Amino acid sequence: MRLSQMLFVTLREDPAEAEIPSHKLLLRAGYMRRVASGVYAYLPLLWRVLGKVSEIVRQEMNATGAQECLLPQLQPAELWQESGRWETYTKAEGIMFALTDRRDQALGLGPTHEEVITAIARDMIRSYRQLPLHLYQIQTKFRDEIRPRFGLMRGREFIMKDGYSFHTDAESLKETYQDMYAAYSNILRRCGLAFRAVEADSGAIGGSGSTEFMVLADAGEDEVLYSEDGQYAANVEKAVSLPVDAVPSEFSEYQVLDTPNTPTIESLAQLLSCSPTQIVKNVLYVAGFDSGKQVPVLVTIRGDQDVNDVKLQNELTKLAADYGGTAVLSLEVPDAEAQAAWLAKPLPLGYISPGVGDDYLKAPNKDFVPKFLRLLDQTAVDLENFVTGSDQTGRHVVGATWGKQFTLPQRVVDVRKAAAGDRTLHDPNQVLQTARGIEIGHIFQLGSKYSQALGATYTNEAGQEIPLEMGCYGVGVSRLAQAAVEQSYDKNGIIWPVAIAPYQAIVVIPNLNAADQVAAAEQLYADLTAAGIETLLDDRNERAGVKFKDADLIGIPFRIVTGRSLKDGKVEVVKRATGEAEELALDAVVPTLQGWIAEALG
RNA sequence: CGGGAUGUAGCGCAGCUUGGUAGCGCACUUCGUUCGGGACGAAGGGGUCGCAGGUUCGAAUCCUGUCAUCCCGACCA
Structure with a gap:
């Protein structure tokens, strides 16, 4: 892609609406624009990032045997009334956008899809022979957050991968749950994020066991407590620990x-x-x-x-x-x-x-x-x-x-709040540490809560009709993209992990008036693109300094400059993350970058 | 929903106290010079001052209401 032809608008100053670094940077670098509170337009650069995250998610999900589908966002109130969640999700502090259509039918915009998927399962799953089954989708969710904030971190409209699995029994559910644990770990590792899997409260969605995948960052809204031996980690909402011993009372008389x-x-x-x-x-x-x-x-x-x-x-x-x-x-x-x-x-x-x-x-x-x-x-x-x-x-x-x-x-x-400094249950010599985390993924063993409510059953080998065991598994795709920025930036801008960068390389022409610079850049751009490397060409009629600043700001991993060393048949190649620069012969650029990218993608 | 703050050009802000018909920086357009870390000069274009009432000869400015946005809290698969 040529920058001269792209909708490419960067800002010199931080927008007043943003508070945390990742939010400021995504706005400044032209990745997104706010349309309403908690509602964002994903501009071309961000859309590529989201596409890459989605693709990694898709690959890891498909590898476990899950099947992709797409469920409706507009959902009838009846389904939610059947599960008993209509009231809790639309009344009081509910988060569901609800509306009435012209026929006076109550509808909601999907904040999650347990009801819809369970209704599908009810209609289509008849026999144990069809199980286990795991369906997932990647699409926009709607939640009427009381206070949207931090850009994509807590929006009212956001992209999420949600998957739902159906099983004959708890054991089968547990297997898929473990598969998801591994898949989610793979997803976050491949996206280049530092994370921690923690025990979590299952909250309004219900069910028994649940694990959250936390991307570690100071701006995180959740507190994670963990032991240094790595044996225990939990969201503070869920965490258990040994309180310090009570001091014996000095008072002996009432x-x-x-x-x-x-x-x-x-x-x-x-x-x-x-x-x-x-x-x-x-x-x-x-x-x-x-x-x-x-x-x-x-x-x-x-x-x-x-x-x-x-x-x-x-x-x-x-x-x-x-x-x-x-x-x-x-x-x-x-x-x-x-x-x-x-x-x-x-x-x-x-x-x-x-x-x-x-x-x-x-x-x-x-x-x-x-x-x-x-x-x-x-x-x-x-x-x-x-x-x-x-x-x-x-x-x-x-x-x-x-x-x-x-x-x-x-x-x-037991309603006490565990805190950093408490001793852990598994080893009283271990003391809980604290960290901030951004909840990127959450996997649940739902059990039969929804299948019972909606009457989704299957017939087992003995001919008995039994409620389906269910699991559900979510990844905040758009939140993950911003969390990656929150975890990886410097004073000059974003530093994307190679795996989810919108482009892998950017060829910068310092001076458009220098014909040799332009020719070399065009050739490199063509060669890199032909070699399958996603490349931007900064062919804008701007001064070199502007181009370098923009390249740093948008965070493209590798920058190639067809500048002053061209007289020696070389170009400068710079790694965004470290600032390391080296001069490479023109024909060494493609193989070198291929090597770097392969290395980064592991 | 409670507390706090802000709405003035695409972005960041000043002007409001003390009312007189809107300004600065960035961005944008044109021309010239410049050309490896957000250039310089010159000339331009762009704003119902969030919205609605009110006070006044006159309101960005004062008053009332309302809407929106952001921050803290509450809330939040």
Whole structure:
């Protein structure tokens, strides 16, 4: 491609709309333009990158026996109602774009495709002889993100590869899951990215085991905890660990003490000169279930620990049936204004005890449940002579013990947040480290959640009708492209890994008025292209400096300059990543680049 | 949805406090000089100042409303 004929517009300054390096660079280098919040036009250079990523994904998927297809983006509400996700995905904080057509039919734009694919499976899979089966597609997804950000990292429209597998049993599912684990590792390795596979929460999509593939970068939105021996790595949402041991309490006698102005654990520990591990903390939440019920939740946990909202939400989901629901739609720490609606009398905030009475609550409407759902984190179970609130502002109790002053809440759960510095479960000598990651891939063992909901069954050898076991597997294709930039750039611009660079080489003519430079460049361009090397020719009537700056900015791996060494029959060849330059004879350029590219593609 | 900020030419910004009919840099067009790390000179083109009301003789500027965008949080297969 000749740059003189390409839509090639680079910017000298960073666009104000971008915050992180990769976002700024993709805009500056002319790879994309924002069309609406979280919606981007993929311009020719970026489209080539996306094509390369897609092709690598396709090759690795096909190698596992998965088959490519294309499912509709416009999906009927009925399917989502059958799976029970229509409400959670369109109401409250739902992420699904929903619309009504002229016949008054409710439709949604696909944020994911479990429902559609399961409906297809229901219609087409009859027998165990057809299994296992794995279908995937690469296409645009729509999600009405509350706050789109960071360009392609969190858009409302983005390209994703999503695959769905169907099995006779969990064992077969596990095999495909392992295949995907390997395929995803291959994809990221081939794309030239540093990544880590971590245990993950399966979130709203449901299912049992899931693994996230995290591209490591400081701008990542997720926190990863891992052990240095490489045995354990998990998203902080999912991570488990051993908390530090509690310091034995210095208080031996139960008493109520004046503790003015100590609404936080830190201030209380300071005033009493005690360890936060001796304090029992009580955190108030309000959970909203899909049945419409609003339930006040009191989480009691050791003072030095934080509540992991994802784990809490999972625990609450298990209890949804008690409130006539199946899912948690919202989970909030209520502010004073929100509390006022359902408090019979003011709560002593910061001084709440584990035994705080239900008489603080009233029911402003039939949906509010005026009874605390009391959950006890396991870190607080074994504490003795602990410090906690007294239900009186300005006073705490010390020396309290379960079974004496306070009833031990019956529901014991694990909702503590693991943190860097905690010891790992597999080896208490290992300490968790922290890193930021960008979630690029996520693989799930779904089980039969969707097949049961939608009635997708097969007949086994014994003639019994059984729900299909399912897995699903996603890769953020457009997100991966930007993550690659986030992981590989310098002050001059993008440094693409060779495997996903839009072009592999760029031939720069420093001075268009020098006929020999032009002739040599044209010949090289033709030779390189003929040799199968994807090459750009910068034949624009610009000064050399502009061309070098642009070549660096757009990040083409190899640059060939038909410049001053031409008089010796040589051209300069520069590696973008390292800046290494060497002079090569004209006829050595093609074989040398072929070697470099082959080496880079492994 | 809570908190914060910003909307002025394709991009980055000034002007607003103190109202008088819009400016700078980059980019773009033409000509000349230059030609290996974002050249120089000259001459040009391009803006309903986000939108809608209001105040005023007069509004980019003051007031009200509204929309959009970005940041922090909440949220997020």
